[in-house]
Amino acid sequence: MLALTEDKRPQPGRDAGPLLSVDEIEVTLFTRAGKLTAVDRLSLEVKSGETLAIVGESGCGKSISALALMGLLPWPPAKLTHGKVVLEDRDLARLSEREMQDVRGKDLAMIFQDPMSSLNPVLTVGEQIVEVIARHDPASRKAMRERALELMRKVKIPDAERRFGDYPHQLSGGMNQRIVIAMAIACQPKLLIADEPTTALDVTIQAQILELMKDLQAETGMGLIIITHDLGVVAETADRVLVMYAGRKVEEGTVDTVFDEPLHPYTRGLMGATPSATDQPHGRLSEIPGSVPALAALPVGCAFNNRCPSAFERCFAERPVLTRPAAGRQVACFAVQQEGA
Amino acid sequence: MRRILLRRFAQIIPLILGVIVLNFALIQMSPGSFLDVMTAEQQVSDPAMIERMRVLYGMDKPVVVQLLKYIWSVMTLDFGYSYRQNETVLAVIGQALPATVILMLASIAIALLIGVLAGVIAAVKVNTIWDNLISVGAVFFFAAPTFWLGIMLMIVFSVRLGWLPVGGMRDIGVDHGVFGDALDVMRHLALPALSLGLFYAAMYTRVMRASMLEVFRHDFVRTARAKGLSGAQVVLRHVFRNALLPVVTLLGLQLGTVLGGSVVIETVFSWPGIGSLMLDSVMSRNYPVVLGVLVLSSLIVAVANALVDIAYFRLDPRIRAR
Numbered sequence: 001m002l003a004l005t006e007d008k009r010p011q012p013g014r015d016a017g018p019l020l021s022v023d024e025i026e027v028t029l030f031t032r033a034g035k036l037t038a039v040d041r042l043s044l045e046v047k048s049g050e051t052l053a054i055v056g057e058s059g060c061g062k063s064i065s066a067l068a069l070m071g072l073l074p075w076p077p078a079k080l081t082h083g084k085v086v087l088e089d090r091d092l093a094r095l096s097e098r099e100m101q102d103v104r105g106k107d108l109a110m111i112f113q114d115p116m117s118s119l120n121p122v123l124t125v126g127e128q129i130v131e132v133i134a135r136h137d138p139a140s141r142k143a144m145r146e147r148a149l150e151l152m153r154k155v156k157i158p159d160a161e162r163r164f165g166d167y168p169h170q171l172s173g174g175m176n177q178r179i180v181i182a183m184a185i186a187c188q189p190k191l192l193i194a195d196e197p198t199t200a201l202d203v204t205i206q207a208q209i210l211e212l213m214k215d216l217q218a219e220t221g222m223g224l225i226i227i228t229h230d231l232g233v234v235a236e237t238a239d240r241v242l243v244m245y246a247g248r249k250v251e252e253g254t255v256d257t258v259f260d261e262p263l264h265p266y267t268r269g270l271m272g273a274t275p276s277a278t279d280q281p282h283g284r285l286s287e288i289p290g291s292v293p294a295l296a297a298l299p300v301g302c303a304f305n306n307r308c309p310s311a312f313e314r315c316f317a318e319r320p321v322l323t324r325p326a327a328g329r330q331v332a333c334f335a336v337q338q339e340g341a
Numbered sequence: 342m343r344r345i346l347l348r349r350f351a352q353i354i355p356l357i358l359g360v361i362v363l364n365f366a367l368i369q370m371s372p373g374s375f376l377d378v379m380t381a382e383q384q385v386s387d388p389a390m391i392e393r394m395r396v397l398y399g400m401d402k403p404v405v406v407q408l409l410k411y412i413w414s415v416m417t418l419d420f421g422y423s424y425r426q427n428e429t430v431l432a433v434i435g436q437a438l439p440a441t442v443i444l445m446l447a448s449i450a451i452a453l454l455i456g457v458l459a460g461v462i463a464a465v466k467v468n469t470i471w472d473n474l475i476s477v478g479a480v481f482f483f484a485a486p487t488f489w490l491g492i493m494l495m496i497v498f499s500v501r502l503g504w505l506p507v508g509g510m511r512d513i514g515v516d517h518g519v520f521g522d523a524l525d526v527m528r529h530l531a532l533p534a535l536s537l538g539l540f541y542a543a544m545y546t547r548v549m550r551a552s553m554l555e556v557f558r559h560d561f562v563r564t565a566r567a568k569g570l571s572g573a574q575v576v577l578r579h580v581f582r583n584a585l586l587p588v589v590t591l592l593g594l595q596l597g598t599v600l601g602g603s604v605v606i607e608t609v610f611s612w613p614g615i616g617s618l619m620l621d622s623v624m625s626r627n628y629p630v631v632l633g634v635l636v637l638s639s640l641i642v643a644v645a646n647a648l649v650d651i652a653y654f655r656l657d658p659r660i661r662a663r
Contacts, residue, residue: 070567072563072566072567097572098571101569101570101571102569103569104566104567104568104569105567105568105569105570106569109567110567112560112563112564112567114560117559117560117561118560118561118563118564119561119564120561120564120565120578120579120583121561121583121657121658121659122582122583122656122657122658123578123579124658131565131568131570131578132568132569135568135569135570135574136569167658167659169658169659180564183564183568
């Protein structure tokens with residue numbers, strides 16, 4: 001029966017329970033030099049139909065967090081040493097590898113940065129799509145081929161029948177990324193993690209791929225986590241944004257609030273480093289001085305203190321914890337706390 | 342595809358010409374000739390008789406003329422005459438060739454089977470006791486001289502345990518029937534093929550292991566795992582085929598040395614193949630046979646190499662595109 005009074009479809013931002021709820025995960029690297037904390041008590045939530053963007057510079061722990069969610073941490077040296085990854089009502093962190101294999105590619109899918117290297121060079125793109133279907137939802141060869149073709153058409157690959165038998169090196173980067181997306185959505189995952197999905201692509205292709213992902217999300221209502229260092233991508237696609245620095249969450253909020261009023265000095269730095277059309281022509285592009293500290297050499301206190309324009313004594317002595325300056329807003333910064341106080 | 346095949350096989354012709362010229366020169370440079378052996382054995386000492394034989398065998402002509410005559414006759418598939426067996430060189434080689442081909446194929450099959458399997462296991466179980474055992478084994482068989490290994494196998498399995506024959510290709514004077522004969526040959530084949538095959542198996546093990554570990558690091562392996570494939574599926578469907586390419590390359594390069602290795606092993610196990618024939622012929626300075634063996638074996642190696650290239654072509658679609 002159709003209930004007209006209540007829209008059962010998951011709506012972003014409404015009070016439906018979270019699809020994914022990550023609670024204080026910690027990823028430790030066991031290296032010869034000792035234990036390093038690559039991801040430090042990261043928590044996040046994603047609702048169905050919602051898009052969360054995780055941003056930060058290279059090496060801040062974005063990708064390794066995503067691999068932790070997928071249960072694909074490269075051991076050795078990386079291991080999930082604390083926390084829960086609850087998808088609907090199951091804690092993925094507690095599943096055995098065999099149980100996790102049933103989740104991967106079905107409930108939880110992931111697409112990677114470089115489409116050229118994420119496809120197997122000796123298998124045709126069609127076979128590689130069929131492979132996911134065969135793994136999670138086997139049918140006759142003919143039926144699976146039909147479904148793969150349908151998926152190829154869905155991700156807007158022209159002339160799908162002919163492309164089915166092509167090898168990855170015969171397709172462009174953008175087409176290959178569409179293949180990767182087709183593979184990821186083949187079993188209608190509840191959550192899709194996209195790790196820098198457009199970084200390796202031309203600018204014009206980037207927009208098309210983002211558009212495609214948004215369309216697919218609108219159609220299926222899946223949750224989406226986009227990992228990127230490109231704030232343009234965040235503005236274009238995300239509902240909420242989570243900023244990471246040196247393995248920790250430093251700020252989180254809706255895209256509108258974070259873009260309108262970035263609180264953390266690091267977030268402000270990231271925004272300042274993004275050129276916009278209203279910039280002075282020939283003006284200097286601002287940058288954050290210095291670079292992300294090595295995990296083995298994190299400064300005492302706030303990890304950002306050596307690059308922060310607003311740092312004061314306390315920042316060099318203590319680590320700031322996350323505070324909630326407003327509903328749905330989080331930030332870990334003493335300078336912000338002081339201002340608010 | 343057909344054009345590439347044609348081109349690949351056309352490359353063999355200049356190669357064979359080079360082999361003929363080089364080996365012809367080599368034999369000319371080496372001291373003594375089969376006339377010396379022949380006359381000594383027949384106790385001929387009359388210089389006029391020796392001179393007549395020189396003319397008879399065309400050895401009074403300039404070297405270049407001899408070479409050109411040889412090349413011409415090779416083109417008409419005439420490899421000369423073996424005075425020792427009193428047959429044409431082609432017939433002599435033809436009798437020995439099947440034995441060697443059987444030995445080579447068996448050795449390669451053993452090498453590929455054991456090498457690839459052990460390499461895969463070592464890579465999947467990397468840094469475990471299995472990996473270490475396999476690696477130590479590989480180094481051992483790689484370092485052990487094939488003739489020594491052959492003798493050791495012979496002592497253990499033939500002399501002590503008495504399971505397998507000591508040498509030769511067939512039991513003498515026993516009629517086993519067609520099927521029984523094949524089985525008999527296989528029993529004789531086991532030890533020589535193992536001695537030769539284990540050396541190459543050791544090499545393939547190392548290459549396959551390294552190649553698998555290299556492929557494991559590729560992004561597409563992570564993609565395969567992200568699809569939910571099991572470890573075995575990832576290894577078999579995604580890693581294995583990509584990792585096989587270097588082994589195939591190596592196989593092509595080594596066909597010549599397998600033939601060379603069979604010379605030694607055939608001698609150890611008195612296997613009646615080209616190797617034994619070659620050794621006999623060198624000893625008796627039976628140069629037409631030596632030259633014939635060299636030319637024919639290089640032809641075999643060249644053709645086999647072309648076949649390996651074609652296999653490579655089938656395995657890797659990226660090469661097909663070029």
